[in-house]
Amino acid sequence: MIMDGNGRWAKSRGMPRIAGHHQGVEVVREMVKSCGSMGIEYLTLFAFSSENWRRPQTEVRLLMELLKSALENEVKKLHRNNVRLRVIGDLAPFPKRMQKMIVEAEALTAANTSLHLQVAVNYGGRWDMLQATRKVAEAVANGELTPESVDDTVIESYLSTAGAPEPDLFIRTGGESRISNFLLWQLAYSELYFTQTLWPDFNASELRKAVEHFSGRERRFGRTGDQVELAENVSDA
Numbered sequence: 001m002i003m004d005g006n007g008r009w010a011k012s013r014g015m016p017r018i019a020g021h022h023q024g025v026e027v028v029r030e031m032v033k034s035c036g037s038m039g040i041e042y043l044t045l046f047a048f049s050s051e052n053w054r055r056p057q058t059e060v061r062l063l064m065e066l067l068k069s070a071l072e073n074e075v076k077k078l079h080r081n082n083v084r085l086r087v088i089g090d091l092a093p094f095p096k097r098m099q100k101m102i103v104e105a106e107a108l109t110a111a112n113t114s115l116h117l118q119v120a121v122n123y124g125g126r127w128d129m130l131q132a133t134r135k136v137a138e139a140v141a142n143g144e145l146t147p148e149s150v151d152d153t154v155i156e157s158y159l160s161t162a163g164a165p166e167p168d169l170f171i172r173t174g175g176e177s178r179i180s181n182f183l184l185w186q187l188a189y190s191e192l193y194f195t196q197t198l199w200p201d202f203n204a205s206e207l208r209k210a211v212e213h214f215s216g217r218e219r220r221f222g223r224t225g226d227q228v229e230l231a232e233n234v235s236d237a
């Protein structure tokens, strides 16, 4: 999910932008609950993109504080609810203390088996492909891999989402119809859903609407409609 529209939501109420982000955190809580109860196994949220550093310094600082306080206050609750947390992105620019909190939160929740919650922070799809490419190049240079053995599976095993399935559904709120450097490799076959609803107004019933839209789509993975129908008949038999 790309959680867009917090700033506009706040502005339309004569409130500072950060008030929109605060309301956004409430919606994050609701989404974690709803995904759990709907049986959705993986949820990936774009909380801070590599490009978000370009925002006014005060907003960047407040967003960081919000993420830090979410880590401080929510991790135990996530753990109690059997949620597994993984933070993806380039964490190098963050204070050591925050990096440590992330490592500890991931370790605490590592064995949890209900929702896998992935939070993308200082993340960019191109960064993800680049860091994977560098690791592949190192493995080739060390002789651990040959160039010929590098295939989709190898690349995937170095992406920050390694081990997670490709997303079935991508949701972006806030009216823009762009992927904006989110999970570029991983979204190759995902259903794309864009809504005008601003993130702070997004809720469980909006999520159900998006999932219903997804359920009504035929996913062909490059095959023809006839092939998909045939494969479905065979697997039903």
Ligand code: FPP
Residues within 6 Å of the ligand: 003, 004, 005, 006, 007, 008, 009, 021, 024, 025, 028, 045, 046, 047, 048, 049, 052, 066, 067, 070, 119, 174
């Ligand atoms: C985009 O809205 C939103 C963000 C850049 C930040 C999203 C962060 C949160 C909802 C809170 C932290 C998340 C977690 C997982 C605890 P915008 O500011 O671009 O809105 P606009 O397009 O209306 O200006």
